[in-house]
Amino acid sequence: xxxxxxxxxxxxxxxxxxxxxxxxxxxxxxxxxxxxxxxxxxxxxxxxxxxxxxxxxxxxxxxxxxxxxxxxxxxxxxxxxxxxxxxxxxxxxxxxxxxxxxxxxxxxxxxxxxxxxxxxxxxxxxxxxxxxxxxxxxxxxxxxxxxxxxxxxxxxxxxxxxxxxxxxxxxxxxxxxxxxxxxxxxxxxxxxxxxxxxxxxxxxxxxxxxxxxxxxxxxxxxxxxxxxxxxxxxxxxxxxxxxxxxxxxxxxxxxxxxxxxxxxxxxxxxxxxxxxxxxxxxxxxxxxxxxxxxxxxxxxxxxxxxxx
Amino acid sequence: xxxxxxxxxxxxxxxxxxxxxxxxxxxxxxxxxxxxxxxxxxxxxxxxxxxxxxxxxxxxxxxxxxxxxxxxxxxxxxxxxxxxxxxxxxxxxxxxxxxxxxxxxxxxxxxxxxxxxxxxxxxxxxxxxxxxxxxxxxxxxxxxxxxxxxxxxxxxxxxxxxxxxxxxxxxxxxxxxxxxxxxxxxxxxxxxxxxxxxxxxxxxxxxxxxxxxxxxxxxxxxxxxxxxxxxxxxxxxxxxxxxxxxxxxxxxxxxxxxxxxxxxxxxxxxxxxxxxxxxxxxxxxxxxxxxxxxxxxxxxxxxxxxxx
Numbered sequence: 179x180x181x182x183x184x185x186x187x188x189x190x191x192x193x194x195x196x197x198x199x200x201x202x203x204x205x206x207x208x209x210x211x212x213x214x215x216x217x218x219x220x221x222x223x224x225x226x227x228x229x230x231x232x233x234x235x236x237x238x239x240x241x242x243x244x245x246x247x248x249x250x251x252x253x254x255x256x257x258x259x260x261x262x263x264x265x266x267x268x269x270x271x272x273x274x275x276x277x278x279x280x281x282x283x284x285x286x287x288x289x290x291x292x293x294x295x296x297x298x299x300x301x302x303x304x305x306x307x308x309x310x311x312x313x314x315x316x317x318x319x320x321x322x323x324x325x326x327x328x329x330x331x332x333x334x335x336x337x338x339x340x341x342x343x344x345x346x347x348x349x350x351x352x353x354x355x356x357x358x359x360x361x362x363x364x365x366x367x368x369x370x371x372x373x374x375x376x377x378x379x380x381x382x383x384x385x386x387x388x389x390x391x392x393x394x395x396x397x398x399x400x401x402x403x404x405x406x407x408x409x410x411x412x413x414x415x416x417x418x419x420x421x422x423x424x425x426x427x428x429x430x431x432x433x434x435x436x437x438x439x440x441x442x443x444x445x446x447x448x449x450x451x452x453x454x455x456x457x458x459x460x461x462x463x464x465x466x467x468x469x470x471x472x473x474x475x476x477x478x479x480x481x482x483x484x485x486x
Numbered sequence: 487x488x489x490x491x492x493x494x495x496x497x498x499x500x501x502x503x504x505x506x507x508x509x510x511x512x513x514x515x516x517x518x519x520x521x522x523x524x525x526x527x528x529x530x531x532x533x534x535x536x537x538x539x540x541x542x543x544x545x546x547x548x549x550x551x552x553x554x555x556x557x558x559x560x561x562x563x564x565x566x567x568x569x570x571x572x573x574x575x576x577x578x579x580x581x582x583x584x585x586x587x588x589x590x591x592x593x594x595x596x597x598x599x600x601x602x603x604x605x606x607x608x609x610x611x612x613x614x615x616x617x618x619x620x621x622x623x624x625x626x627x628x629x630x631x632x633x634x635x636x637x638x639x640x641x642x643x644x645x646x647x648x649x650x651x652x653x654x655x656x657x658x659x660x661x662x663x664x665x666x667x668x669x670x671x672x673x674x675x676x677x678x679x680x681x682x683x684x685x686x687x688x689x690x691x692x693x694x695x696x697x698x699x700x701x702x703x704x705x706x707x708x709x710x711x712x713x714x715x716x717x718x719x720x721x722x723x724x725x726x727x728x729x730x731x732x733x734x735x736x737x738x739x740x741x742x743x744x745x746x747x748x749x750x751x752x753x754x755x756x757x758x759x760x761x762x763x764x765x766x767x768x769x770x771x772x773x774x775x776x777x778x779x780x781x782x783x784x785x786x787x788x789x790x791x792x793x794x
Contacts, residue, residue, distance in 0.1 A: 270640075274615050277639070278589035285586040287749075291596055294748040297741045299733035301750045303757045307582050330638035331585070332578075425607035433605045440602045441595075442609045449611045 180205055180225065181218030185242070187456030191463055202228075210234040214466070216459055217241040217249055221424065226251035235259060238472070240462060242455040244268050244320060244446070245395055246476050247368035255478040262462060262474040265319055265483055267454045268446035272365070272393050273323035275445035277331060279417040280361055281307055283389050288439060308332025313359035315375075316366035316394060317346040318482055324365055324393075333361070340371070340480070357383045361391065368395035369481040376400060381407035389415040393445045396421035401432065408437050419445045488513055488533065489526030493550070495764030499771055510536075518542040522774070524767055525549040525557055529732065534559035543567060546780070548770060550763040552576050552628060552754070553703055554784050555676035563786040570770060570782040573627055573791055575762045576754035580673070580701050581631035583753035585639060587725040588669055589615055591697050596747060616640025621663040623683075624673035624702060625654040626790055632673055632701075641669070648679070648788070665691045669699065675790040676703035684708065689715035697723040701753045704729035709740065716745050727753045 179185070180200050188197060200208045206228035209215065215236040217225060220243035229235070229251055240262045241249055254261070282288065284305040293300050310333050314325045317339030325335040336355050342348030347355060356362050362384060366372045376390070376399040384390070390413060392399055401422055407413050415437035424443055426432060433440060462472055477484045487493070488508050496505060508516045514536035517523065523544040525533060528551035537543070537559055548570045549557055562569070590596065592613040601608050618641050622633045625647030633643040644663050650656030655663060664670050670692060674680045684698070684707040692698070698721060700707055709730055715721050723745035732751055734740060741748060773780055785792045 270616055271612075271614060274589060274639070275593055275612070278586075278593040278595060281582060281586035282590050282595055285583055287586060287590055287595065287747075288599055290749045290752075291599055291747070293750075294741055297736045297738075299750045301752050301755070303755050303759065304579075304583070304752060306579060306756045308578055327639070331582070331635070428605045430605075433602055439595075439599070441598045442601075442607045444598075444609050444612060447609070447611050448614045451611065 179216040179218055180222060181216075183218075185216070185218050185456040185459065186453050187460050190460050194467060195463065206230075209236060212236045213238070214463070215239045217243070218455075220245075220248060223248055225249035226254070229254050238262070238466060240459055242459065244318075245367055246478075246481055247395060247397075250478065250481060260472060261476040261478055262472050263476055263483060264455055264458060265474040267451065267458060269319045269323035271448040271451070272320050272446045273327040275419070276324045276363055276365075276391055276393055277327045279391050279439065280312075280328065280333075280389075281331070283415050283417065283439070284310075310334070310360035311358060312336070312361040312363060313338060313352075313355040314363045314365060315352065316364065318365075318367065318485055320393075321363075321365040324363055328361070328363075353380070353383055356380060358385070360385070360388050362388065364390070364392040364394045364398050366394050366398055367480075367482040368397050373397050374400050376404070378403040378406065381412055384413045386411060387414050389413060389417070391417045391419075393419045396424065404438075405431060405435055408435050413437075415439070417441070419443055487524040487526055488530060489524075491526075493524070493526050493764040493767065494761050495768050498768050502775060503771065514538075517544060520544045521546070522771070523547045525551070526763075528553075528556060531556055533557035534562070537562050546570070546774060548767055550767065552626075553675055554786075554789055555703060555705075558786065558789060568780060569784040569786055570780050571784055571791060572763055572766060573782040575759065575766060577627045577631035579756040579759070580628050580754045581635040583727070584632045584671055584673075584699055584701055585635045587699050587747065588620075588636065588641075588697075589639070591723050591725065591747070592618075618642070618668035619666060620644070620669040620671060621646060621660075621667035622671045622673060623660065624675065626673075626675065626793055628701075629671075629673040632671055636669070636671075661688070661691055664688060666693070668693070668696050670696065672698070672700040672702045672706050674702050674706055675788075676705050677789040681705050682708050684712070686711040686714065689720055692721045694719060695722050697721060697725070699725045699727075701727045704732065712746075713739060713743055716743050721745075723747070725749070727751055 198208055202224040205224050210230055231253055238260045242264050284307045286304050312328050312333050312335040314321050314335055315338045317337045325337050328335045337346045338352050339346040381403055417439040419441045420443050474483055506516055510532040513532050518538055539561055546568045550572050592615045594612050620636050620641050620643040622629050622643055623646045625645045633645050636643045645654045646660050647654040689711055725747040727749045728751050770780055782791055
């Protein structure tokens with residue numbers, strides 16, 4: 179297991195699996211003898227560095243995260259090792275978090291909070307959310323949950339995925355959908371195809387009244403391009419929960435960008451989430467020990483669990 | 487018409503009704519000769535003061551607001567003058583606003599905003615909204631819209647009205663529902679029966695983890711009792727959009743109460759709301775001029791439009 183603190187719920191495995199705890203320094207030494215690797219510390223980049231090029235290696239890697247970008251490397255992708263992720267844990271929380279951001283921006287809650295601190299009573303008109311249009315980029319379970327929650331609020335939400343299928347637009351529709359959206363929500367996995375996809379050109383397509391939300395991965399966004407779009411009022415606002423470098427440094431200009439709401443990579447982390455992640459791993463272990471097929475298997479070439 | 491600025495959309499009445507504009511000083515002099523009174527300035531308390539005790543008076547009073555507490559007086563209640571309100575304009579916006587506040591409190595957005603200003607990256611766990619319980623007090627169109635939006639987010643929402651009926655709890659259930667709610671939302675009309683209903687005893691019933699939201703009228707709440715409940719951590723937080731005295735004075739202690747979110751009576755006021763209110767009045771005028779029955783007729787004894 180890679181992670182600084184032991185996950186909850188692993189007690190149920192006592193006597194059935196031997197668990198060794200690795201940090202970035204010891205991981206490479208432990209991997210050849212391990213059958214299973216649990217990547218508990220999703221912020222670590224140690225797996226690609228420590229992954230054995232050849233020879234013995236874990237037959238199964240599970241990551242306590244939705245994304246797998248932090249652990250994939252060509253050797254792991256080429257191997258017969260099975261990779262699974264935490265599908266099922268983060269969808270609902272992240273969808274609620276996006277709804278919170280969308281509503282907060284529409285209702286100007288942040289400005290109200292500033293006025294409250296200044297003890298100023300200043301009535302403003304706010305915006306309706308019902309009847310607006312969202313473009314949700316990422317058609318996996320998280321993107322679909324986001325679209326579902328926005329639709330429940332009366333928003334017309336279009337999903338954009340890697341390829342067109344029922345209820346999902348292909349990448350060829352992205353520019354057109356972004357250009358007419360009131361909300362562009364980034365919830366895509368980080369892959370070579372998606373890295374930097376939100377760039378100067380794409381922010382330039384957006385309506386001046388539109389807003390951008392990123393709960394996917396920081397590297398999906400060219401941060402300088404977003405900064406430019408906000409500073410020059412190409413778009414009305416943005417909210418970032420993920421960043422190119424995390425934690426965001428104190429000297430980052432993003433903290434004070436006009437119209438930008440910053441939060442510390444917490445959209446999916448509701449009370450009890452570590453418990454759920456631990457219990458999910460134990461559940462998968464039961465299947466694995468019984469020799470049964472695992473759910474949540476990642477397509478290692480694509481970088482996510484292929485779905486509907 | 488009572489109001490400082492002329493409402494939009496009244497041009498359609500040109501040549502069909504003579505419109506005179508009154509302020510608080512001139513209202514009493516104009517009322518006896520008026521057939522219709524439009525109360526456009528819903529913050530004014532001039533109507534009860536200016537209402538003719540006997541003799542000629544308007545046959546119809548329309549208020550560009552949901553509540554009628556600001557214009558009712560015993561003489562108006564006893565008269566055969568018809569009172570109508572702006573039912574239909576504010577429901578959706580207020581329901582979205584309550585959802586915004588509930589989600590913002592669950593996701594700790596205000597704290598994130600403070601941390602952003604301090605350039606501090608501090609991850610916290612937030613709360614799920616789905617699966618929580620709300621008690622919505624006020625079973626008119628606004629209360630029902632709030633309950634509907636919260637339910638769309640997965641919240642179990644109970645409605646409490648003046649009397650029990652299908653889908654609505656009577657006042658006898660209020661204490662029990664408040665005691666187990668995660669969210670208590672006040673959206674009742676202000677009447678003698680509801681004034682001060684949220685008092686020390688009722689805040690004392692709430693769970694320490696619960697939060698209170700008022701989008702009804704300030705006088706529904708005993709503000710000192712809410713201040714005490716927040717200061718002593720009887721409840722986890724509150725959001726007030728309406729206050730006993732509006733605008734809230736700069737020296738009010740409410741601005742800095744721990745866990746209190748203050749906004750300036752704007753929950754229902756989305757872009758275009760004045761337009762909608764003007765258009766609604768014109769629509770009602772068409773009916774009135776044609777001698778047809780008006781919708782949105784207020785039960786003057788109860789103080790609201792009786793509904794389902």
